[in-house]
Amino acid sequence: MISADIKRHEAVEPLDETHAIIQPCDGYRFGADAVALASFAADFIKREHRVFDMCSGCGIVGILVAIACGCAVDGAELDGELWDMSVRSAAMNELDNVNFFNADIRDVSGFTKCGYDAVVCNPPYFKAGSVPSSVAPSANSELSVTLRDVISAAKYLLKPRGGLYLVYTSTRLDEAVTECRDAGFAVKNITVLGSGKTFLLRAVRGGKPGMTLNIRREKQCSI
Numbered sequence: 001m002i003s004a005d006i007k008r009h010e011a012v013e014p015l016d017e018t019h020a021i022i023q024p025c026d027g028y029r030f031g032a033d034a035v036a037l038a039s040f041a042a043d044f045i046k047r048e049h050r051v052f053d054m055c056s057g058c059g060i061v062g063i064l065v066a067i068a069c070g071c072a073v074d075g076a077e078l079d080g081e082l083w084d085m086s087v088r089s090a091a092m093n094e095l096d097n098v099n100f101f102n103a104d105i106r107d108v109s110g111f112t113k114c115g116y117d118a119v120v121c122n123p124p125y126f127k128a129g130s131v132p133s134s135v136a137p138s139a140n141s142e143l144s145v146t147l148r149d150v151i152s153a154a155k156y157l158l159k160p161r162g163g164l165y166l167v168y169t170s171t172r173l174d175e176a177v178t179e180c181r182d183a184g185f186a187v188k189n190i191t192v193l194g195s196g197k198t199f200l201l202r203a204v205r206g207g208k209p210g211m212t213l214n215i216r217r218e219k220q221c222s223i
Contacts, residue, residue: 004092010085012092019067019093022085023058030060033167033198034122036216038064040191040200041120041165045069049117052076052157054105054150059086059098061120066098074111076103078144105145105153118163119154123147125169125198147176151183158205166201167193176201187211 001018014020023029038061045051047070053062056075063086066073077083077100086100103110124145147168154164164185168176170192177187186207191200191214 001093002091004088015064015067019063021058021060021063021089022092023060024081024085028057028082030058033193034060035064036193037061037120037122037165037167037200038068040167040202041065041118041163042068044163044165044202045071045118047071050074050115051118051120052111052116052154053100054119054121054153055123055145056086056100057082057122059089059100061122062086062098062100063089063093063095065120066095067093070097072097073099074116075100076105076108076111078102078104106149108153108156111157113156114159114162116157116162117159118165119157120165121150121154122167123150125172147172148179151179151185155183155185155205160206162205163188164201164203164205166203167198168201170197170199173199190214191216 001020006012009025010022011025012020012022042065045065049071051065051071051073053073053075056062056077059075062073062075077086080102083100083102090098180187180203185203185205186209187201187203188207189202189212193199193216
């Protein structure tokens with residue numbers, strides 16, 4: 001890991017003995033759900049795969065997947081400050097195969113259609129206006145990007161039989177499954193996390209029906 005240019009409102013958080021990530025001291029910070037998503041996806045992603053990290057924030061999911069799997073990762077984040085942190089974090093960890101873009105996933109036409117083996121996303125959980133939030137409301141609520149936008153973009157980006165990996169709120173599990181199926185994805189795995197408030201989902205573009213359900217009660221840890 002090399003040194004990075006850290007700004008006054010930022011902190012460097014260790015990921016393991018040799019890797020770290022830049023994130024804000026205050027405001028939106030990644031949590032256990034993002035780490036759980038990266039670990040979940042890493043069980044299926046191979047070194048030769050190309051991965052796309054949507055709503056990438058400070059880059060936590062994409063960076064953890066790249067570290068765990070050694071794969072190439074592209075990411076897209078609308079917020080300019082978070083995107084800048086992700087770029088510097090990738091450089092700090094010397095991840096030459098990780099590239100983040102300041103881009104809106106509602107228009108992914110600038111990226112290669114059917115060019116990715118996997119898409120990972122920790123999207124906003126709540127419908128716009130449904131849950132007041134004083135901390136990064138655009139990260140928590142669908143002010144800019146909806147679940148349908150995420151799934152539509154994933155359909156464009158993924159190769160046939162490519163995998164979409166989400167972490168999402170359990171209050172919208174039925175909606176997530178329905179949106180995936182309506183877009184031509186087969187939901188293959190659902191893992192309920194912690195107290196049951198969130199879940200991990202793996203859906204395969206053009207996959208065959210058949211789903212496995214797991215409940216993970218233990219405390220989540222990093223990769």
